[in-house]
Amino acid sequence: MAKNRRDFIKISALSAAGVIFGGSYLRAVSSDKSLKNGKPLYEVPEKLLRTPTYCEVCFWKCAGWVYKTEKGAIKKIIGNDIDPACNGRLCPRGTGGVGMYNDEDRLKTPLIRTEERGKQTFREATWDEAFDYIASKLKKIKKEHGAECTALFTHGSGGKYFGKLLKAFGSYNIAAPSYAQCRGPREVGFIATFGDGLNSPEPMDMRDAKCLVLIGSHLGENMHNGQVQEMSDAIDKGASIITVDPRLSTVAAKSKYWLPIKPATDLALLLAWMHVIIYEGWYDKEYIEKYAVGFEELKEHVKPFTPEWAYGITTLKPDLIRKSAKEMANAAPSVILHPGRHVTWYGDDTQRERAIAILNALLGSWGRRGGFYRPEKAKLAKLKLPAFPKPARTWREAMGGKFELADLALANGVCDATIPSPRMDCHIKAWIVNGTNLIKTLPERQKTIEAIQSLDLLVVVDTMPMEITGWADVVLPECTYLERYDDIRVSQGREPTIALRMPAVAPKYNTKSAWWMASQLAKRLELDAWFPYETQEEELDYLLKKMGTSLEEMQRIGVKRWERAYDDIYFAPNEEVEFNTNSGKIELYSTALEEAGFDPMPKYTAHEEPAEGFYRLIYGRAPMHTFSRTANNPNLVDLMDENNVWINPKVAKEWGLKTGQYIWLENQDGIVSEFPIKVRVTERIRWDSVYMVHGFGHSNKKLSRAHGRGASDSELITRVHVDPIMGGTGMRGNFVTFRTENKKKA
Amino acid sequence: MRYAMAIDTKKCVGCSDCVVACQTENDVPVGFCRDWVVEVVDGTYPQLELEHRSERCNHCENAPCVRCCPTGASYVDDGGIVQVKKNKCIGCGACVTSCPYDARFVHPKGYVDKCTFCHHRIQKGQQPACVSVCPTKCMYFGDLDDPRSEVSMILKKRKYKTLIPEAGTKPHLYFLI
Numbered sequence: 001m002a003k004n005r006r007d008f009i010k011i012s013a014l015s016a017a018g019v020i021f022g023g024s025y026l027r028a029v030s031s032d033k034s035l036k037n038g039k040p041l042y043e044v045p046e047k048l049l050r051t052p053t054y055c056e057v058c059f060w061k062c063a064g065w066v067y068k069t070e071k072g073a074i075k076k077i078i079g080n081d082i083d084p085a086c087n088g089r090l091c092p093r094g095t096g097g098v099g100m101y102n103d104e105d106r107l108k109t110p111l112i113r114t115e116e117r118g119k120q121t122f123r124e125a126t127w128d129e130a131f132d133y134i135a136s137k138l139k140k141i142k143k144e145h146g147a148e149c150t151a152l153f154t155h156g157s158g159g160k161y162f163g164k165l166l167k168a169f170g171s172y173n174i175a176a177p178s179y180a181q182c183r184g185p186r187e188v189g190f191i192a193t194f195g196d197g198l199n200s201p202e203p204m205d206m207r208d209a210k211c212l213v214l215i216g217s218h219l220g221e222n223m224h225n226g227q228v229q230e231m232s233d234a235i236d237k238g239a240s241i242i243t244v245d246p247r248l249s250t251v252a253a254k255s256k257y258w259l260p261i262k263p264a265t266d267l268a269l270l271l272a273w274m275h276v277i278i279y280e281g282w283y284d285k286e287y288i289e290k291y292a293v294g295f296e297e298l299k300e301h302v303k304p305f306t307p308e309w310a311y312g313i314t315t316l317k318p319d320l321i322r323k324s325a326k327e328m329a330n331a332a333p334s335v336i337l338h339p340g341r342h343v344t345w346y347g348d349d350t351q352r353e354r355a356i357a358i359l360n361a362l363l364g365s366w367g368r369r370g371g372f373y374r375p376e377k378a379k380l381a382k383l384k385l386p387a388f389p390k391p392a393r394t395w396r397e398a399m400g401g402k403f404e405l406a407d408l409a410l411a412n413g414v415c416d417a418t419i420p421s422p423r424m425d426c427h428i429k430a431w432i433v434n435g436t437n438l439i440k441t442l443p444e445r446q447k448t449i450e451a452i453q454s455l456d457l458l459v460v461v462d463t464m465p466m467e468i469t470g471w472a473d474v475v476l477p478e479c480t481y482l483e484r485y486d487d488i489r490v491s492q493g494r495e496p497t498i499a500l501r502m503p504a505v506a507p508k509y510n511t512k513s514a515w516w517m518a519s520q521l522a523k524r525l526e527l528d529a530w531f532p533y534e535t536q537e538e539e540l541d542y543l544l545k546k547m548g549t550s551l552e553e554m555q556r557i558g559v560k561r562w563e564r565a566y567d568d569i570y571f572a573p574n575e576e577v578e579f580n581t582n583s584g585k586i587e588l589y590s591t592a593l594e595e596a597g598f599d600p601m602p603k604y605t606a607h608e609e610p611a612e613g614f615y616r617l618i619y620g621r622a623p624m625h626t627f628s629r630t631a632n633n634p635n636l637v638d639l640m641d642e643n644n645v646w647i648n649p650k651v652a653k654e655w656g657l658k659t660g661q662y663i664w665l666e667n668q669d670g671i672v673s674e675f676p677i678k679v680r681v682t683e684r685i686r687w688d689s690v691y692m693v694h695g696f697g698h699s700n701k702k703l704s705r706a707h708g709r710g711a712s713d714s715e716l717i718t719r720v721h722v723d724p725i726m727g728g729t730g731m732r733g734n735f736v737t738f739r740t741e742n743k744k745k746a
Numbered sequence: 747m748r749y750a751m752a753i754d755t756k757k758c759v760g761c762s763d764c765v766v767a768c769q770t771e772n773d774v775p776v777g778f779c780r781d782w783v784v785e786v787v788d789g790t791y792p793q794l795e796l797e798h799r800s801e802r803c804n805h806c807e808n809a810p811c812v813r814c815c816p817t818g819a820s821y822v823d824d825g826g827i828v829q830v831k832k833n834k835c836i837g838c839g840a841c842v843t844s845c846p847y848d849a850r851f852v853h854p855k856g857y858v859d860k861c862t863f864c865h866h867r868i869q870k871g872q873q874p875a876c877v878s879v880c881p882t883k884c885m886y887f888g889d890l891d892d893p894r895s896e897v898s899m900i901l902k903k904r905k906y907k908t909l910i911p912e913a914g915t916k917p918h919l920y921f922l923i
Contacts, residue, residue: 075770089878089880090881091763091881092765092766095770095879096766220760221759223761223881229882231882232881235757236883248787248796252796253797258792260791260792623759623760624761624766634776635766635776638776638779639766683787684787684791684796685791
């Protein structure tokens with residue numbers, strides 16, 4: 001192998017190497033009592049107490065134990081051994097979660113705006129003032145526009161309580177950017193094929209897979225804990241990995257086949273794989289005959305899509321396409337073509353996900369060991385509550401009949417429904433935003449700001465000052481997950497499992513839990529009937545007792561697992577399976593898509609390419625950060641304090657760029673990154689693209705460690721390709737060029 | 747007894763969980779670390795090789811840091827663990843410069859600090875914090891003199907390398923390749 005390039009990075013370096021002398025040294029010696037009988041006594045940790053929690057640094061929600069001293073100082077957080085989401089091992093963010101609690105930049109007290117929106121000018125307020133302000137605005141909106149003209153954006157556990165508040169108030173506009181900006185297309189693509197979506201965590205039997213295929217998914221860099229663990233188990237058992245990525249991702253380097261595809265051409269590769277698998281006769285004939293419809297149509301449809309055809313589009317050699325297809329077929333049915341997670345790329349994402357689903361079907365992996373299993377979920381007990389009022393209208397009305405196949409609310413749809421337009425007689429007048437930094441989460445920032453400017457009320461509930469808090473009328477400081485109870489975690493998996501989060505310590509500063517805030521607001525809005533308990537402990541104990549445990553037991557064990565109700569994790573041999581599609585079968589030819597006026601089978605369409613001097617902007621994750629949420633966490637900043645832009649050496653040479661140099665990025669619409677970003681010249685990225693980690697370049701000065709560190713990919717995503725099927729916002733059709741100076745700043 | 751660690755570069759994803767777990771377990775102040783992660787890229791696109799590895803003190807059998815220590819604060823403890831007696835250390839930094847692996851640093855409190863293989867945990871039969879937290883389970887720890895220990899077994903089965911063998915330090919950190 002040619003070894004004419006070598007880059008070497010110490011990801012987490014010893015950052016201070018100097019010798020420090022001084023008073024502290026003398027004190028250290030005089031107070032050291034570690035010698036006894038001439039033998040050193042190792043620092044025996046003080047007696048530590050532990051309380052259960054589940055993590056809130058990302059959506060995986062691993063259960064763990066918070067260890068604290070008798071005086072209540074949090075020392076460490078360790079995974080709960082019996083939790084299938086983490087198996088006793090948290091990821092770096094979970095281990096460093098204590099930084100969220102210790103962060104001195106946290107929101108500390110309720111705030112009410114004193115100046116125009118977008119400026120961080122607030123006065124401190126009491127909780128009563130803040131709640132009275134919100135309640136009076138909401139009542140006014142209800143009277144003048146109707147209760148349905150309110151919306152909630154949420155990405156966090158506390159959102160559940162604000163969701164209940166909103167439904168009781170009379171609105172169903174509850175959106176999470178994790179749908180239309182992230183995993184929505186794959187849910188719709190899989191529902192169209194198998195009648196079921198994937199949800200979270202994805203029911204993939206990775207530990208028993210013999211072949212794992214990742215299409216742009218950078219598992220390991222996205223630390224979806226249980227999945228990374230199972231991938232590692234599969235590597236131990238000799239599974240092969242196939243990775244399709246224009247970048248040598250961490251997992252691409254661990255793959256038997258890395259397909260360095262030309263970006264935006266994945267559908268051509270997927271069609272060619274279908275062609276090979278069908279025409280070579282490598283598909284699971286028995287499975288397809290028994291469970292699927294539309295095979296003959298599909299066979300005819302993919303006839304022209306040979307590997308030679310795909311070569312011209314993807315730049316992948318036909319031989320590599322055939323060999324990788326054979327690798328999958330050899331492993332079938334214990335093969336997983338991973339649907340990915342953040343899949344809103346080019347606007348034809350539902351169709352790309354359909355192609356992934358179809359390939360899984362051809363290889364017979366759905367419902368099979370080492371493929372996709374049938375998940376089970378504990379049934380969450382319900383409180384006895386009055387029925388929610390039915391809102392007269394929802395955000396869907398603003399969509400003019402589009403995106404009917406979206407199975408959840410579109411955050412961008414709610415945003416659109418907020419901007420006044422003659423098309424609608426109702427637009428949304430109030431937002432509650434919980435735990436999601438919409439300014440960075442939604443593409444097309446100008447549109448988000450336009451929507452915000454037409455609101456009568458914007459309430460932001462968060463633990464940290466973020467860009468979105470700058471736009472709020474009222475800021476409600478939430479305590480961190482280490483200081484509060486939350487609802488019972490009931491995530492799907494191989495067995496039903498629940499987990500409890502309880503406060504390890506009392507809330508720091510004047511911060512409160514979402515449960516308490518929602519209950520207090522409910523009182524002022526005369527919605528008490530939906531919040532019948534005085535304390536969250538009583539509510540949880542009632543729910544847990546109905547589920548066969550109790551708050552007391554859960555406080556001791558943290559996680560409870562049950563046996564599956566039925567022994568049906570995989571399809572039994574010859575099992576008759578009723579799929580939740582129109583035909584009751586796996587639909588290789590989708591009748592639901594056809595009825596809605598879309599292609600019943602996926603087609604390749606060419607996407608726009610970068611102009612001369614521009615490079616496709618690809619973004620992703622780093623294992624030590626979650627979106628923009630962790631960019632100020634002292635423990636995690638210590639591991640990675642800014643992002644950099646990866647540039648291929650050929651390109652760098654052309655531009656005269658060097659590793660370590662700061663540059664600005666400018667996109668196709670002339671938008672220049674607010675802050676400069678450090679160059680990393682590396683062979684790991686293709687020459688037609690650049691790569692950066694999402695979540696940096698914070699403009700809020702109140703974030704002392706994150707402000708101005710690195711650049712924000714989301715501010716450069718001004719062009720969005722909307723998926724016509726479900727409204728997802730494709731974000732990978734943006735291109736950037738380099739600026740070594742920023743004229744505006746100079 | 748000879749304690750050693752093997753790290754599987756085929757499984758490590760470079761997440762740095764080992765670094766945070768060490769910091770919180772051992773009260774290492776933010777800004778310092780006893781273990782760290784290295785990424786090495788070789789080749790030209792698309793013929794590339796990439797290696798991630800978690801590094802720390804190699805607990806060398808022939809430890810330059812112990813030899814050069816003027817006060818005897820650096821010493822070899824049971825099981826071959828290289829340790830620092832805080833109360834004997836004057837923070838002169840001779841060991842810091844002598845270490846070919848850059849594994850030592852001067853703690854803000856004035857003494858030299860480094861990986862102890864979590865001596866306090868292994869005494870209780872637990873694994874070092876980094877090993878116990880690793881999501882990819884890419885680290886193996888144990889006694890080389892015990893042929894049934896995890897680390898002995900994996901070294902029998904797999905190819906491995908050590909870092910800077912030419913320094914002649916006889917390191918006890920093995921990297922599975």
